Amino acid sequence: GAGVSQSPSNKVTEKGKDVELRCDPISGHTALYWYRQSLGQGLEFLIYFQGNSAPDKSGLPSDRFSAERTGGSVSTLTIQRTQQEDSAVYLCASIVGGLPTDTQYFGPGTRLTVL
Amino acid sequence: DAKTTQPPSMDCAEGRAANLPCNHSTISGNEYVYWYRQIHSQGPQYIIHGLKNNETNEMASLIITEDRKSSTLILPHATLRDTAVYYCIVRSFTSGGSNYKLTFGKGTLLTVNP
Numbered sequence: 001g002a003g004v005s006q007s008p009s010n011k012v013t014e015k016g017k018d019v020e021l022r023c024d025p026i027s028g029h030t031a032l033y034w035y036r037q038s039l040g041q042g043l044e045f046l047i048y049f050q051g052n053s054a055p056d057k058s059g060l061p062s063d064r065f066s067a068e069r070t071g072g073s074v075s076t077l078t079i080q081r082t083q084q085e086d087s088a089v090y091l092c093a094s095i096v097g098g099l100p101t102d103t104q105y106f107g108p109g110t111r112l113t114v115l
Numbered sequence: 116d117a118k119t120t121q122p123p124s125m126d127c128a129e130g131r132a133a134n135l136p137c138n139h140s141t142i143s144g145n146e147y148v149y150w151y152r153q154i155h156s157q158g159p160q161y162i163i164h165g166l167k168n169n170e171t172n173e174m175a176s177l178i179i180t181e182d183r184k185s186s187t188l189i190l191p192h193a194t195l196r197d198t199a200v201y202y203c204i205v206r207s208f209t210s211g212g213s214n215y216k217l218t219f220g221k222g223t224l225l226t227v228n229p
Contacts, residue, residue: 004158042222043217043219091158106160108158109158
């Protein structure tokens, strides 16, 4: 596609349920980030994928969070046993390579609300 | 990454130039200055970046002072659709992988008025 897409755009769930958030990066982009943005706050790094290398999971806030990237393209962020503090906008960004000057292109985000 | 300081908000009249300042007095020689913006309820959008020379693209111009301790993003003819939060970020290019992650502060809320 022309840009990064994410689905769903909005997700409302009950505390304790599991959710899956999807990111489709720009075709040909080899690197992908997940961030989250709580209301009125800046970006919080979650996880980074680069090609076939092991992902950097250093930003995941707890073991309830996991992510995978299948076939070097689509990525899924899974949050198990959701808590109210998980409510945020989850943003995905893809990059053509892994260089510091490569621009990160963001998707529109998934707004997660945990009741 | 070096810390940046931006005013929390600015106003600009439609059609006029918007000049958004950013201080990054602790920037080091291997750090770039990046600007992104975020329109309400959308993902961040890349605007421009530079190292030490002034840069211009179809969206904006970036003026970096000679000592690189501050920069200014210029939107030459602001429109109502430019109303957004603008983030100034400095990023190292000597680290790899996830160290290229973006760290946004609070940014500047630019309001373009008719």
